[in-house]
Each structure stands twice: as structure tokens, then as C-alpha cells.
Amino acid sequence: METDQLIRTLAADSSRPARPVSLVLALALLAAMxxxxxxxxxxxxxxxxxxxxxxxxxxxxxxxxTLALAISAVGVALHLSRPEASLRGWAWLLLIPAGLLVGxxxxxxxxxxxxxxxxxxxxxxxxxxxxxxxxxxxxxxAAALIGLRHGAPTRPAVSxxxxxxxxxxxxxxxxxxxxTDDSPLFxxxxxxxxxxxxxxxxxxxxxxxLRF
Amino acid sequence: xxxxxDEWTALMRSAILGxxxxxxxxxxxxxxxxxxxxxxGLARAGQPVDQSEDIVQEVLLAVHLKRHxxxxxxxxxxxxxxxxxxxxxxxxxxxxxxxxxxxxxxxxSLPGDPAPEIPAASEVAVQLQSLPARQREVLQSIAVDSxxxxxxxxxxxxxxGAVRVALHRGLASLTTKLRDA
Numbered sequence: 359m360e361t362d363q364l365i366r367t368l369a370a371d372s373s374r375p376a377r378p379v380s381l382v383l384a385l386a387l388l389a390a391m392x393x394x395x396x397x398x399x400x401x402x403x404x405x406x407x408x409x410x411x412x413x414x415x416x417x418x419x420x421x422x423x424t425l426a427l428a429i430s431a432v433g434v435a436l437h438l439s440r441p442e443a444s445l446r447g448w449a450w451l452l453l454i455p456a457g458l459l460v461g462x463x464x465x466x467x468x469x470x471x472x473x474x475x476x477x478x479x480x481x482x483x484x485x486x487x488x489x490x491x492x493x494x495x496x497x498x499x500a501a502a503l504i505g506l507r508h509g510a511p512t513r514p515a516v517s518x519x520x521x522x523x524x525x526x527x528x529x530x531x532x533x534x535x536x537x538t539d540d541s542p543l544f545x546x547x548x549x550x551x552x553x554x555x556x557x558x559x560x561x562x563x564x565x566x567x568l569r570f
Numbered sequence: 571x572x573x574x575x576d577e578w579t580a581l582m583r584s585a586i587l588g589x590x591x592x593x594x595x596x597x598x599x600x601x602x603x604x605x606x607x608x609x610x611g612l613a614r615a616g617q618p619v620d621q622s623e624d625i626v627q628e629v630l631l632a633v634h635l636k637r638h639x640x641x642x643x644x645x646x647x648x649x650x651x652x653x654x655x656x657x658x659x660x661x662x663x664x665x666x667x668x669x670x671x672x673x674x675x676x677x678x679s680l681p682g683d684p685a686p687e688i689p690a691a692s693e694v695a696v697q698l699q700s701l702p703a704r705q706r707e708v709l710q711s712i713a714v715d716s717x718x719x720x721x722x723x724x725x726x727x728x729x730x731g732a733v734r735v736a737l738h739r740g741l742a743s744l745t746t747k748l749r750d751a
Binding site: 359360361362363364365366367368369370371372373374375376377378379439440441442509510512569570 | 586588590591593594597598601623626627630631632634635636637638639640641644648649651652653655656660690691694695698709712713714716718719734737738741749
């Protein structure tokens with residue numbers, strides 16, 4: 359086919375431009391959320407003392423950290439779905455959850471504690487955390503990749519990793535309601551390992567499926 | 571150079587709003603620039619420059635199917651060249667070449683008059699054959715026989731809406747096949 363013929367054909371395709379990536383991503387995540395929620399309720403359940411825990415600022419901080427991760431990852435992922443975009447000027451968004459964690463660790467250090475530092479760090483749920491967060495991430499990761507496939511990311515592995523951060527942030531938000539370890543040291547260790555794992559999976563899949 | 575970029579941006583804004591004549595003009599205007607850039611990129615990678623037309627066509631298809639990722643408040647040229655660079659890199663990678671693409675190949679400051687000779691493209695024609703019959707017939711009717719949507723609908727006893735759907739799906743699956751070829 360000659361290029362002139364192709365151009366004529368493209369101009370004849372008067373279908374409207376596709377929907378914005380943000381909308382497709384939002385719909386995909388909304389569709390996947392109930393699946394991850396069902397996994398939470400079927401496999402773990404919310405911790406029984408959740409009402410009391412909400413008065414503990416370190417319990418609440420977990421949600422601030424994981425939601426900050428999810429929201430900043432959404433912003434970066436949408437930015438990177440445009441072909442001319444680069445991480446420059448945007449990567450700092452991902453430091454917000456890390457900054458919240460550092461703030462949390464510092465405050466905990468300054469308050470008197472019943473348990474020694476290593477005990478708080480190791481906690482009692484590390485194995486559950488490392489299993490549940492990646493598992494609950496999977497439906498959300500699939501949704502995020504479907505949403506981003508709709509865009510035109512020129513660095514598919516990077517976008518896939520950000521999709522991993524996004525889905526791990528949402529899954530960790532769910533998991534935080536189950537986990538009785540509230541120390542920011544626990545969060546900084548085990549949530550981070552679980553998140554890194556999901557980001558690596560996202561990068562590996564993204565490198566294949568996010569090419570356009 | 572600045573003026574040319576502004577003109578492209580204006581044309582693309584009209585195109586997004588449904589002005590297919592503006593869209594046609596825009597695609598015609600960017601093609602020689604894309605061709606020159608593809609030839610420079612191929613030459614730099616030590617590849618025969620007569621393959622450039624396949625890359626140009628892949629870029630045009632990507633522009634078409636990903637035009638919703640262009641921000642109408644941003645200039646059009648950087649978006650276009652980002653897609654072109656990506657398609658060139660992808661094309662070289664698929665052929666197992668080590669990739670050194672110079673960003674300057676797609677910089678805004680491209681010379682306006684490229685080589686007049688237009689080499690033939692073959693990949694779109696090859697992949698066209700692997701499309702489902704209905705999509706292939708509609709694409710061929712419009713692209714090769716220069717029929718309108720209306721004439722194509724009459725020829726195949728389809729509704730115009732069905733022709734439009736087949737055309738759009740055909741272009742989308744053509745793009746997928748080219749990417750995964």
C-alpha cells in the first residue's frame with residue numbers, strides 16, 4: 359500500500375479519538391477493586407479491633423502512606439502514557455510516601471515504646487504481608503496495565519513498574535486494615551519489599567504488553 | 571520551523587474536532603519530514619534506507635490510533651517525533667539491531683526538503699493479507715480502489731456504519747500485526 363493511500367484511509371476513518379487514558383484506567387481499577395476486596399474479606403478479614411485502632415495515629419499513617427503511593431503512582435503513570443513525556447519533574451511525586459514514612463519513623467523514635475525496635479520492625483505478620491499484598495495486587499495490576507495499554511508509553515518497562523507501584527499501593531491499603539503491626543518500621547520494611555516485588559512483576563509484564 | 575510546528579498544531583486541533591480535510595492535510599505535511607527522519611535514522615543504524623517507508627507507515631498508524639494521547643494544549647511536533655523515534659527504535663530492535671538513535675534525528679529543527687524519491691513499502695500490504703476478510707475488503711476498497719465509505723457500503727451490501735467499524739477495526743488490527751511481526 360502506498361503511503362498516500364494509507365493517509366487517505368486514515369482520514370476516512372472518522373471514528374472519534376479514543377477515550378482518555380485516565381478514564382479507561384479509572385474504569386479498569388474500579389472493576390478490579392471488588393476482586394481484591396473479596397480476596398481481603400475471604401482470606402484475611404479486617405482486624406477485630408479496627409475501631410479502637412483508628413485512634414492510633416500510627417495505624418492511620420499506614421493508610422496515608424499506601425494511598426499516597428497509589429495516588430502519586432497514578433499521576434506518574436498517566437503522565438508517562440503520553441509518548442513525549444519523561445520522568446523528569448515527576449519522579450519526586452513518588453518520594454511523598456517515602457517522606458511520610460520517614461516522618462512516621464522519626465515520631466515513633468521520639469515517643470516512649472514498650473517493645474524494642476527490632477521487635478517492632480519484625481512484627482508478627484511479615485509473612486502474611488509479603489504474600490497478601492502481592493496477591494491482592496494482581497487484579498489491580500492487570501487493570502492498571504489494561505488502562506495504560508490504552509496510552510502510548512515509550513518506556514514500557516518503566517510504565518509497567520509504575521503500574522506495579524500503583525496496584526501495590528492500593529492492595530497495601532486494603533491489607534493495612536487487616537494487619538496488626540502498626541509500627542512505621544514494619545511498614546517501611548515489609549510493605550516496601552512487597553511493593554518492590556509487585557513493581558518488578560509490573561516492569562516485566564509491562565515491557566511486553568505496553569508496547570504500542 | 572516554529573511556524574510549521576504551529577501550523578501542524580492548528581491542523582491537529584481541527585482534526586481532533588472531526589475536520590477530516592485538516593487531518594488529511596496534516597498527515598500529508600508530516601510525511602516527508604517523517605520519511606527524511608526515518609532515512610537518517612536507518613542510515614545511522616547501518617540499515618538500508620529504502621526500508622524507511624515501512625517505518626513511516628507504522629508511525630502514521632500509531633499517530634492515528636494514539637491521537638487521544640496528544641494534549642491539545644501542547645505543541646504537536648514533540649508528540650509526533652516521540653512516536654516516530656519510538657517506532658524507529660522498535661523497528662530496529664525487531665530486526666535484532668543494536669539501537670543507536672540520535673535524538674537529533676527527530677529534533678524540531680529538521681531540514682524541510684528531503685529526498686524526492688519515495689521508496690516502496692511492503693509490510694502493510696503483507697499484513698493486510700492476514701486480516702479477517704471483511705476488514706481486508708473494506709480497507710482495500712478505501713485505500714487501493716479509492717472508494718468512499720458510501721461506495722464501499724454499496725459494493726459489499728453493508729451499512730455505512732458497519733463499513734466505518736470494519737475500517738477502524740482493520741486499522742487497529744493492522745497496527746497490532748505490524749508491531750508483533
